[in-house]
Structures are given as structure tokens and as C-alpha cells.
Amino acid sequence: MLLFTASRALRAALTILFVMTFAFVVLRLSGDPALLIMSVDAPPEAIKAFREAWGLERPIWEQYLSYIGHAFTGDFGKSMRDGRPAIDLVMERVPATLAITLPALALKVGLGIPAGVYAALHRNSFADRMTMAVSVAGFTMPSFVLALLLVLLFSVNLGWLPASGADSPTYAILPIITLGASGAAIMARFTRSAMLEVLGQPYIRAASAKGVEWRRVISHHALPNAAIPTVTIIGFMIGSLVAGAVVVESVFAWPGIGRLLVSAVANRDLAVVQAILMVIATWMVLANFTVDMAYGWLDPRVRGTAAAH
Amino acid sequence: MSMTLLEATGLRRHYQVRAGRGPFGAKAVLRAVDGVSLSLKPGRTLGLVGESGCGKSTTGKLVLGFIPPTAGTVRYRGTDMPPAGTPAWRALRPRMQMVYQDPLGALDRRLPVGVQIMEPLAIHGAKSPAEQRDRAAGVMAAVGLQMHQFDRYPHELSGGQRQRVVLARALMTEPDLLVCDEPISALDVSIQAQVVNLLLDLQDQMGIAYLFISHDLKVVRQVSHEVAVMYLGRIVEQGEAEDLFARPLHPYTRALVSAIPVLGPRRERLLLQGDPPNPVDVPSGCSFHTRCPFATAACRAETPALRTLPDGRQVACHRVEEPALQVAA
Amino acid sequence: MTAPLVEVTGLTVDFERDGRSSRAVDGVDLAIAPGEALGIVGESGSGKSVTWLAALGLLPARARVGGSVRIDKQQLIGAAPKVLEGVRGKRIAMIFQDPSSCLNPVHRIGWQLVEALKLHRGLDGAAAEAATLRLLDQVGIADARRRLGDFPHQLSGGLNQRVMIAMALAGEPDLLIADEPTTALDATIQAQILALLASIRRDTGMALVLISHDLGVVAENVNRVAVMYAGRLVEEAMGQDLFGAARHPYTQGLLAALPTLTGPRRRLAAIPGTVPEPGKAPPGCAFAPRCPLAEPRCQSEPPPVRHVGLMHRAACHLQIDVGVSAWNLPRAAE
Numbered sequence: 012m013l014l015f016t017a018s019r020a021l022r023a024a025l026t027i028l029f030v031m032t033f034a035f036v037v038l039r040l041s042g043d044p045a046l047l048i049m050s051v052d053a054p055p056e057a058i059k060a061f062r063e064a065w066g067l068e069r070p071i072w073e074q075y076l077s078y079i080g081h082a083f084t085g086d087f088g089k090s091m092r093d094g095r096p097a098i099d100l101v102m103e104r105v106p107a108t109l110a111i112t113l114p115a116l117a118l119k120v121g122l123g124i125p126a127g128v129y130a131a132l133h134r135n136s137f138a139d140r141m142t143m144a145v146s147v148a149g150f151t152m153p154s155f156v157l158a159l160l161l162v163l164l165f166s167v168n169l170g171w172l173p174a175s176g177a178d179s180p181t182y183a184i185l186p187i188i189t190l191g192a193s194g195a196a197i198m199a200r201f202t203r204s205a206m207l208e209v210l211g212q213p214y215i216r217a218a219s220a221k222g223v224e225w226r227r228v229i230s231h232h233a234l235p236n237a238a239i240p241t242v243t244i245i246g247f248m249i250g251s252l253v254a255g256a257v258v259v260e261s262v263f264a265w266p267g268i269g270r271l272l273v274s275a276v277a278n279r280d281l282a283v284v285q286a287i288l289m290v291i292a293t294w295m296v297l298a299n300f301t302v303d304m305a306y307g308w309l310d311p312r313v314r315g316t317a318a319a320h
Numbered sequence: 321m322s323m324t325l326l327e328a329t330g331l332r333r334h335y336q337v338r339a340g341r342g343p344f345g346a347k348a349v350l351r352a353v354d355g356v357s358l359s360l361k362p363g364r365t366l367g368l369v370g371e372s373g374c375g376k377s378t379t380g381k382l383v384l385g386f387i388p389p390t391a392g393t394v395r396y397r398g399t400d401m402p403p404a405g406t407p408a409w410r411a412l413r414p415r416m417q418m419v420y421q422d423p424l425g426a427l428d429r430r431l432p433v434g435v436q437i438m439e440p441l442a443i444h445g446a447k448s449p450a451e452q453r454d455r456a457a458g459v460m461a462a463v464g465l466q467m468h469q470f471d472r473y474p475h476e477l478s479g480g481q482r483q484r485v486v487l488a489r490a491l492m493t494e495p496d497l498l499v500c501d502e503p504i505s506a507l508d509v510s511i512q513a514q515v516v517n518l519l520l521d522l523q524d525q526m527g528i529a530y531l532f533i534s535h536d537l538k539v540v541r542q543v544s545h546e547v548a549v550m551y552l553g554r555i556v557e558q559g560e561a562e563d564l565f566a567r568p569l570h571p572y573t574r575a576l577v578s579a580i581p582v583l584g585p586r587r588e589r590l591l592l593q594g595d596p597p598n599p600v601d602v603p604s605g606c607s608f609h610t611r612c613p614f615a616t617a618a619c620r621a622e623t624p625a626l627r628t629l630p631d632g633r634q635v636a637c638h639r640v641e642e643p644a645l646q647v648a649a
Numbered sequence: 650m651t652a653p654l655v656e657v658t659g660l661t662v663d664f665e666r667d668g669r670s671s672r673a674v675d676g677v678d679l680a681i682a683p684g685e686a687l688g689i690v691g692e693s694g695s696g697k698s699v700t701w702l703a704a705l706g707l708l709p710a711r712a713r714v715g716g717s718v719r720i721d722k723q724q725l726i727g728a729a730p731k732v733l734e735g736v737r738g739k740r741i742a743m744i745f746q747d748p749s750s751c752l753n754p755v756h757r758i759g760w761q762l763v764e765a766l767k768l769h770r771g772l773d774g775a776a777a778e779a780a781t782l783r784l785l786d787q788v789g790i791a792d793a794r795r796r797l798g799d800f801p802h803q804l805s806g807g808l809n810q811r812v813m814i815a816m817a818l819a820g821e822p823d824l825l826i827a828d829e830p831t832t833a834l835d836a837t838i839q840a841q842i843l844a845l846l847a848s849i850r851r852d853t854g855m856a857l858v859l860i861s862h863d864l865g866v867v868a869e870n871v872n873r874v875a876v877m878y879a880g881r882l883v884e885e886a887m888g889q890d891l892f893g894a895a896r897h898p899y900t901q902g903l904l905a906a907l908p909t910l911t912g913p914r915r916r917l918a919a920i921p922g923t924v925p926e927p928g929k930a931p932p933g934c935a936f937a938p939r940c941p942l943a944e945p946r947c948q949s950e951p952p953p954v955r956h957v958g959l960m961h962r963a964a965c966h967l968q969i970d971v972g973v974s975a976w977n978l979p980r981a982a983e
Contacts, residue, residue: 216707217751221816222738222768225730231764235755311800312754371835478923508692509862510939513906513919520916535836542908542917565910579840581865582910583892591844592837595805 019303023296030292031082034285035075065091078285087289088282097282101268101290105253108260108267111186112252118191119248123198124241130199131206132229142199149196158189158262175264186263190256194248201244205237212236239310246302254291323398325529326497327359331382331392333375337600348600352378354553355392357626362496363527367544367561369537369576373599375553376533380499383531384416385409414444414493421502423482427474433485434460434470440492459488462525463518480511484518491522499531504539516542537580541565549573552599552607555626559633569635571612571645606638614639653680654823654856655704655741660716660726662696662703662880664927671928673699675880676716678954681824686850686857688867688888690903691877692924697860700877701826705741706733720823739769742817746829748809752801758812759797762819769820784815789845807838814845824856831866843870864907868892873960876900879925879935882954886961896963898975899936905976918976934966942967942975 062068066077081088087097130142165185166174173182209215210233218232219225248255257269264270268287275283306313333353353375360366368376381387383394385404394401396415402408417440420426427436437459438452447455457467463484474482483503490498500519504512516539522528534540540547541561548558549570557570568574575590592611597603606624609615618638626636639645662674674696681687691697702708704718704725718725720740725733737743745751753761762781766772772780778797785793788811801809810830817825827846831839847870850857861867867874868888875885876899884897895901905918922939931937937947947966954964958971969975 213745213747213750214753216702217743217745217813218753219707220705220737220743220745221765222734222736222820223764224734232753232756236753239755310755311757312802371837480923508924509864509903510692510906510920511923513908513917514921516908517917517919537836538908538910541910542914562914575837577910579836580910581839581843581863581869583865583868583904583907584909584911586869589840589844591840595807595838596835 016304019300023300026296027289027292028079031079031285031289032075034288035078038281038284039071039074082289087286090283091280092278092283097280097286098290100283101271101286104266104268104271105290107265108253108256108269111183111190111259111265111267112256114183114187115190115194116248116252118187119194119198120245122191123195124202126195126199127202128206128234128237130203131210134207139203143203146196146199149193150200152193154189154193154258155262157192158185158259161185161189162262175262182263182265186256186259186265189259189262198241198244198248202237202241205240206233208240209233209236235309239306242302242305242309246298246305249301250295250298252298253294323361324359324395325362325397326383326531327395328379328383329357329393329395331356331379331394332390333378333382333387334390350600351553351602352599353382353389354602356382356550356553356555357392358383358531358548358555358558360497360529360531362529363523364546365523365530365532365544367540367547368531368533368550369535369540369547370550371535371576371596373552373596374550375599376550377501379550380418380501380531380533384418384499386418414440415495416497416499417490417493417495419483419486419490419498419500419503421505423479423486423506424474426486427482429474432471432473433477433482434472437470437485437489437492440489444493455492456488459491462491462522463488464514478511479507480514483507483515487515487518487522491526491528494526495528497529497531499533501533502535503532505534505536512539519543537565537577549576552596552602554607554636555634556608556636557634558626564633569629569633569640570608570637571614572608575611606636614645651682654683654685654720655679655681656717656719657700657704658717658719660700660703660718661714662699662708663713663715665711665713669928670713672930673712673880673927674703675930677877677880677882679875679882679885681856681858683823684850684854684856685873686859686871688871688874689858689860689877690862690864690867690874692862694879694924694927695877696880697877698828701743701828701858701860705737705743705826706730707737707743738765738817738822739820740822741824741826742820742822743826743828744810744813744817744830747806747833748813748830749801749804749806749833751813752809754801756800757797758799758801758804762797762812762816765816765819780819784818785812787818787849788812788815789841790815805838806834807841810834810842811845814842814849818849818853821853822855824858826858826860828860829862830859832862839866846870864892864903876903879930880927881935881951882962882964883936884961884963886958890958890961894958894971896957896961896969896971897936897965898940898942898967898969900963901969901974902939902976905974934964940975942969 066074085098089095090097090100126142130139133139162174162185165172172184176182215228215232218228223232253268256267257272259265260267260269261273272284272287275287331353332355335350335352337348337350356379358366368379370376382389385394385401388404396412402412427433434456437456441447441452441455460467460470465481465484465488469477469481477485504515507515519530520543523530530543532540532543544561546558547561547564548555549572550556551572557564557568557573564573565577568577575592578587578590590613594611597607597610603610605621606615606619609619612619616639622638624636624638626634628634657677657679660674660677661672663670663672677696677700689697699708703712703714706725706728708714714726716726720736723732723736725736759781762784763777766777766780770780781797782793785796790796790808790811804812831842834842843866846857849855857871859867859871872888873886874888874891876883876897878899884891884895884900891900892904895904902918902920906920908917920939925931925935931948933949934940934947934952937943940947944966952964952966954962957963957968
């Protein structure tokens with residue numbers, strides 16, 4: 012078990028390093044920040060000064076090593092726009108994003124899983140077909156379309172909820188519903204197919220043949236097995252807690268990481284973009300790590316021989 | 321006496337496996353095939369029997385060069401088998417074909433069976449489409465398929481018919497060796513007999529040699545001239561088919577033969593204890609000693625070689641000639 | 650003759666799919682006496698397994714089951730879920746073909762055994778653990794205490810089947826239905842499991858229905874044999890009568906198609922054609938298209954099940970004499 016954990020941790024660290032490298036290379040390849048920030052017709056001396064100030068005149072590999080080296084100490088450089096440490100800018104936006112993504116996650120899991128289980132248990136019933144139709148609509152519709160529809164209905168027509176901004180908790184309601192609805196649809200679909208797969212397994216019939224009542228067959232024999240594939244999807248969703256709201260935050264003018272990313276990219280604020288990518292990557296990797304651990308806990312076959320003996 | 325068609329000597333196939341988990345898990349060697357020698361004459365059948373995991377299927381793939389051996393050689397008509405993937409090896413492919421257990425898995429469900437039957441000629445031979453079709457018609461007739469089935473898709477045929485399609489495809493290049501890996505195990509009892517009879521007829525007509533791999537001793541006895549019994553990657557006994565089943569000598573063969581339920585009067589049964597050992601952790605000495613009712617200290621220490629007895633039977637057992645064993649049988 | 654323990658009368662099963670219905674079991678009559686061992690032989694699609702899944706209400710909802718299955722006086726077809734749950738595992742237990750996939754992969758062996766003991770004997774805690782160890786001992790599992798903490802994937806197929814048998818014994822059932830219990834196992838392990846079933850029957854007096862495609866397995870382990878084809882019972886007799894003097898052309902063909910392990914090798918007598926697909930059996934005798942003796946009435950009229958000897962029934966229009974094989978008679982005109 013220890014080896015299993017250690018190997019997963021090593022893999023996680025390598026993934027983060029890879030993402031950092033990738034972000035660095037892509038951002039440097041995509042244009043000279045000095046020209047973009049200072050505009051092309053700025054005086055050459057000013058551009059030279061800017062480059063020196065940000066270390067852009069040094070060889071690329073030197074820049075890379077210094078970037079990685081500083082990153083290890085938690086220093087991601089300063090925002091090229093306002094000079095504050097990039098990581099601080101990013102971290103202060105995290106609570107706002109979590110304020111909409113966490114309730115949305117609760118909605119996805121709390122609505123999606125029961126709906127999926129219900130649909131699987133009543134396969135081909137009217138309720139099953141309805142659930143699946145709603146779920147198809149839910150995940151084929153792009154989130155900005157859903158967001159605009161919700162705004163039209165609840166803000167423009169009914170006037171119940173504010174359409175954009177973040178002045179009070181009511182402002183969070185529409186972003187949460189927008190994020191939660193499509194996730195719940197995906198969750199319902201995956202849960203349904205995981206459950207149907209499990210219900211077709213010989214051990215379900217064998218449990219019934221043993222005399223176990225049907226409710227208990229579902230709760231004690233089917234659900235623990237259906238939970239295993241579902242965990243992958245929940246893992247994805249946890250992974251997107253930080254970065255999954257880019258579009259929705261932009262539509263609703265919600266001051267989270269997503270909006271920061273959009274503006275930082277538009278401004279070519281390299282340090283901020285790198286810091287955001289770093290935070291997102293770290294979070295994703297942590298989420299994946301947790302999923303792997305959850306697998307080991309839920310599925311004894313993954314725990315393997317090392318854990319059993 | 322005709323020359324030897326296929327001769328395999330000292331074939332080994334070992335796999336590196338992880339006994340533990342993760343990249344730091346302990347490594348171990350799985351000896352799937354551990355020193356198998358066999359030879360096959362044209363038009364003859366060698367049956368290869370044993371329980372799951374004994375290495376019989378791996379042996380089949382090794383002799384065709386589908387997987388490279390860890391050690392050992394395969395000679396075809398007196399010359400070494402060229403390494404897999406080389407032009408020389410590909411040139412030999414039409415001479416040797418493989419027939420698998422699951423005909424549906426071996427066929428492409430999107431293509432009519434006729435197209436699939438002609439496929440080997442399209443790959444190996446330079447025949448015109450008309451000639452290919454003529455040959456396919458001939459082969460289909462030989463395996464008992466009708467021409468109107470040429471345009472059918474695999475799922476439109478029954479299990480027995482699909483296995484005939486697989487056989488027809490294998491026969492297109494007029495091979496002189498077929499390796500059949502559990503060719504009838506997926507078929508219903510009443511269909512198995514049809515395919516067994518077909519295999520025997522094809523051998524009579526075309527002089528094909530079979531390496532017939534199966535766990536079904538009765539079917540192996542029905543089709544084989546000679547039978548080799550495998551246990552944990554080695555041949556433990558080999559001999560003439562009827563004689564071997566009537567008078568098994570190795571304790572494992574005896575247990576295996578006596579374990580087969582039969583219709584007639586009930587026979588004395590030699591019941592083995594426990595499961596076969598894990599092929600990653602093969603017991604020392606004679607690998608059967610952990611389940612053998614006759615094992616002695618010598619059996620635990622020393623691996624018995626496969627030796628030929630005066631009557632021609634080959635057995636790998638230290639104690640096979642001892643009277644004690646004869647009585648116990 | 651003793652009163653039957655289980656009596657199946659006119660059992661039918663239809664599967665509905667895409668608005669079409671196909672018949673999988675077509676009017677099966679069977680009776681099992683207390684302590685008796687009955688073998689059921691048939692090829693795929695013969696309805697040999699479906700018959701017993703239907704009896705225990707274990708078929709999916711799209712199956713329509715008709716007819717009657719009684720244990721003592723209790724009717725099982727159409728019975729309430731509570732009634733069926735009281736019968737399953739307690740009066741009639743069932744084990745299946747692939748033991749490793751019939752045990753729940755996420756629960757320990759001990760957990761699964763205790764669940765059955767709690768259900769059928771109300772045992773809990775230490776009493777349940779002691780009973781679990783006794784059961785594992787009864788099915789010949791050495792080192793039982795350690796096995797309790799194992800998961801099914803850590804055990805071999807043979808050991809898993811022993812665990813399944815132990816679980817079936819937890820309810821001390823009157824009848825065990827073993828559906829191809831050794832088909833997925835190697836020959837030497839099959840011999841162990843069949844020997845175990847025989848010794849349990851000796852000790853407990855439990856009745857056994859042994860479902861198998863392997864005539865040899867059935868011949869060695871039961872008193873009486875029923876042969877099914879395309880959802881119907883075609884012949885039923887005591888073992889020695891069925892294997893020695895079969896009267897139905899299908900049974901005769903099946904026996905002639907089997908290779909033997911001893912004696913001179915002869916060419917196998919293969920039954921031509923294939924088993925009809927479910928729901929596509931002809932209106933008359935389902936075997937008529939493959940039967941060497943089929944007459945016009947065989948194509949149109951289903952043959953009645955008739956007594957052809959002492960405790961020997963066959964469903965054939967033609968009354969084939971004892972010792973005569975349909976496959977050696979001169980062929981009827983094509």
C-alpha cells in the first residue's frame with residue numbers, strides 16, 4: 012500500500028512539472044510579451060527596459076530554469092500589469108470560484124446519482140426515458156447557452172434573480188444552476204450505465220438466488236460495485252472545481268479564477284497565466300490522486316496482492 | 321517413412337511479471353512453456369492436452385512463430401523457422417494456419433464470410449479474383465458450406481457454420497499444418513461431432529497435419545494419432561492416443577484421465593488435492609510433487625526428465641517403473 | 650412413490666423483445682422426490698437453465714412465465730416477492746456456472762457467508778463466524794479462518810465454487826440446483842467438486858438438480874435424467890435406461906455423437922443441422938428438421954410426452970423399439 016501511494020505521488024509530481032514546462036514553452040512560443048504589453052509602436056528603449064526588468068533578454072533555458080527554481084519556493088513572479096506577486100492574485104480569487112463550484116458539485120452528485128440509479132432500476136419506463144432525455148439536453152447544450160436562457164427567464168422575464176455581478180449570495184444562484192445542471196446530467200447518465208452494467212452481473216442474480224431481498228441486493232450488492240466507475244466522473248468534477256467555471260464566470264461577471272485567466276491571457280500577463288495553470292494543474296493532480304486512493308478503497312481488486320498479504 | 325514436417329526442440333517461453341504492484345513491485349518469471357520438444361509428421365495429428373495455464377496454447381503460438389521463444393528452435397521441413405515478421409517467415413505463413421476457439425472473434429463481423437474466406441489468397445497468392453472465387457467455392461464445399469452462404473455475415477450463421485468458415489479460410493492456401501486451439505470447445509455437443517468428423521475428413525483428403533490443442537480428452541483421443549500431456553509448461557507424458565488413455569502411466573495423466581466423467585460403468589478415480597500451483601511459483605523438482613499421491617523426497621529435489629520407455633511411451637516421472645505405482649493404479 | 654418435493658407442471662417462459670415474443674420453455678413437466686438427484690441435459694437454448702431461473706423468479710422482467718411450480722403445497726409462479734425470498738436459499742438453493750463472477754467482488758468471503766447465515770438462520774456475531782468456519786470446513790476448504798478475509802479474486806475458480814456451495818448450504822435447503830457447476834473448471838477440479846456434491850448429498854439427504862451439457866457429468870452423478878431440446882422435455886428416464894436404451898432420436902443422436910475415452914475409436918454419428926434459434930422452433934416436433942425419421946405429422950403436430958417404459962417418458966410420434974437407434978434405421982423418404 013505504501014509503495015502504491017509513493018508511486019502515485021511521484022507520478023503526480025512529474026505531471027505538475029510537465030504542465031509547468033508545457034505552459035512555459037507554449038506561452039513563450041506564442042509571442043513576445045514585451046511587444047504585446049508595450050504595444051508595437053513603443054520606443055525601442057522602453058521595450059528594452061521592459062525586457063530587462065522581466066529577464067526576457069536572457070537565453071530561454073536560463074529563464075526556464077529560474078522559473079522552475081523559483082516555482083519550487085512558491086515564487087511565480089510578479090504580474091506584469093500591476094507588479095503584485097502573481098500567486099497572490101490567483102489565490103485571492105480561489106474562494107470566489109469555489110463559492111459557485113462547490114455548491115454546483117453538490118448539485119451534480121446529489122441530483123445526478125439518485126436520478127441515474129432510479130433510471131437504471133426502472134429501465135425503459137417513462138421516468139427513465141424522461142431522465143435520459145433531460146440528461147441529453149443537459150450535456151449537449153453549451154454552458155453559455157444555458158446561462159443565457161436562465162438569465163432570460165429568471166432575470167429578464169421574471170426579475171427574480173440578478174443577472175451578473177457578485178454583490179450578495181443571490182448572485183451565485185444562476186452560476187451554480189448553470190454549472191450544476193450539465194454536471195448532474197452527465198452524472199445521471201454515467202450512474203445509470205454503471206448501474207445497468209452491474210445489475211447484469213452474475214453476482215446480482217446469485218445474491219437474489221441466495222434469498223437476499225431486492226432492496227438489499229441493490230443497496231449492498233449493486234451500489235458498492237456501481238460506485239467504482241462513478242468515482243472516475245466525480246474525480247473529473249472535483250478536478251474542475253477550480254478551472255471549470257471559465258465560461259460561466261465570464262457570462263455572469265463572477266470574480267473568480269476563470270475571469271482572471273481570461274483577462275490575464277488577453278493582457279499577455281505571463282506570470283499570472285503561469286501561476287493559474289500551476290494552481291489548476293496541482294489541483295487536478297491532487298484530485299486524480301484522491302480518485303486513485305478511492306479506487307483502492309472501493310475496489311479490492313485494485314488494492315491487489317500487495318495490500319492483501 | 322516420410323520426413324518430419326515440424327520439429328520443435330527445447331521451446332521455452334518465459335514472461336517477466338510483477339508479483340507485487342506498482343513500478344517497484346517484485347519481479348518474477350512466469351514459465352509459460354518450459355522446455356517443450358515435439359515433432360509432427362505430414363498428415364498426422366498430435367494432441368496437446370492439459371488444464372488451463374499449462375502452456376498448451378502458448379506452445380501452439382510458439383511453433384507458428386506468432387510469439388518468439390525465449391529459447392529453443394522450431395524447424396519446418398528440416399530448415400529453421402525464419403524469425404517472425406521477415407519476408408521468409410511470411411512466405412511460410414500460407415503453409416501453416418491457426419484455428420481458434422471463438423469463431424466469432426476470429427471473423428470480421430462487417431465483412432461477408434465469402435470475402436473473408438478469400439482473404440488469405442488476396443494476401444498470400446497472386447491469383448485473379450475469379451480464381452480466388454473458384455477456390456473459395458471448392459473449399460466451402462469441402463467444409464460443408466453452401467455457396468448461398470458466401471454473401472452472409474458472420475452473425476447470420478450458427479456457431480458451427482462460423483467455425484466451418486474459419487476452417488475454410490485456413491484451408492484456402494492449402495496448408496500442410498493447422499494448429500487448432502480448442503477449435504470445438506465453443507460449440508454445442510451435437511455440432512462438435514460435425515466439426516470433428518470434418519477435421520478427420522479434411523486430413524484424409526488433403527494430408528494436413530494437425531497440432532490439436534484441447535482440454536477435452538475425449539475429443540483429443542478421437543482425432544489424434546499421438547497425444548502429449550502438459551503440466552505447468554512441460555510435457556509429462558506422450559504416447560500413442562488409444563494406448564495413452566487406456567494405460568496412462570504418469571500420475572498426473574492418470575488423475576486427468578480418471579477425472580473425465582464417462583457414460584459407462586464408473587471407474588476408480590484418482591482424486592487430486594488442491595489446485596495446480598501458480599506458474600509463477602513452480603514447485604522444485606518434479607512440479608507435480610505437491611499434488612502427487614506417490615511423491616517421495618527425490619521427487620521434491622530432482623526434476624524428472626522426459627524419457628522413453630521400452631514400449632515407446634515417453635514419461636517424466638522418477639517412479640513410473642516401480643511396482644508400487646502399478647499396484648496403486 | 651413418495652410425494653414429490655418439487656413439481657413443475659406445464660411451465661412456459663416467453664421472452665419479450667422489441668414487441669416480439671419468443672418461447673424459451675414450452676410446457677415442461679417434471680417432479681423431484683425428496684433426496685433425489687435429477688440430471689437435466691441439453692444444448693444451448695434448450696431451456697434447461699431458464700426452467701429453474703423461472704421457478705425461482707430470477708428471470709428479468711421481460712420474461713413471461715406461465716404454468717406451475719410447487720414446493721410442497723407452495724405455488725412459486727406468480728408468488729409475492731416475500732414468498733419467493735423465503736424459498737430462495739432456504740428451501741431451494743442454486744449455484745451457477747462461473748463461480749468467480751457469482752461472488753460479489755467488493756465483499757469478503759466471510760461477509761458473503763455471514764449474510765446468508767443471518768438471512769436463513771438468524772445468526773450473528775460469534776455464532777455466525779463459528780457457523781461460517783463449519784461451512785467452509787464442510788466444503789473442504791483448508792485454512793478456513795484465513796479465507797474469511799479473502800476477496801473472491803484472491804481464490805481459484807475451484808475454491809470459489811466451494812464457497813458458493815458453502816453459501817448454498819447455509820440455508821440447509823431441501824433442493825440444490827447446480828447449473829453447470831463445473832463447466833468453467835478444469836477436469837481435475839471438476840472431479841473434486843462433483844465428489845464434494847456427492848458427499849454432501851450423502852450427509853444431508855438434500856435433493857439435487859444437476860444441469861449440464863456434459864452427458865458424462867450427468868451420468869455419473871444422478872439417478873434420473875431429463876433431456877431437453879428447444880424448450881421442451883424430449884425424454885426422461887432412470888440413468889441406466891436413458892444411457893443404455895434411449896428412445897428419442899435426439900437422445901440417441903446425442904449419445905452417438907459423443908467420443909469415448911475407452912474402446913475402439915469409431916466415426917462419430919453427427920446430428921445434421923443446428924439447434925433452432927429461440928422462438929424459431931417449427932410448429933410440430935422441434936427436432937423434426939434434424940431427425941432422420943421425421944414424417945409429415947412430425948412437422949405439424951407437437952408430439953405428446955408418452956410413457957415408453959417404467960419411469961421412462963419420451964416425446965416422439967414414432968415409437969422406436971428398445972435397442973433400435975433412429976440413426977441406423979433406413980431413412981424416410983426425403
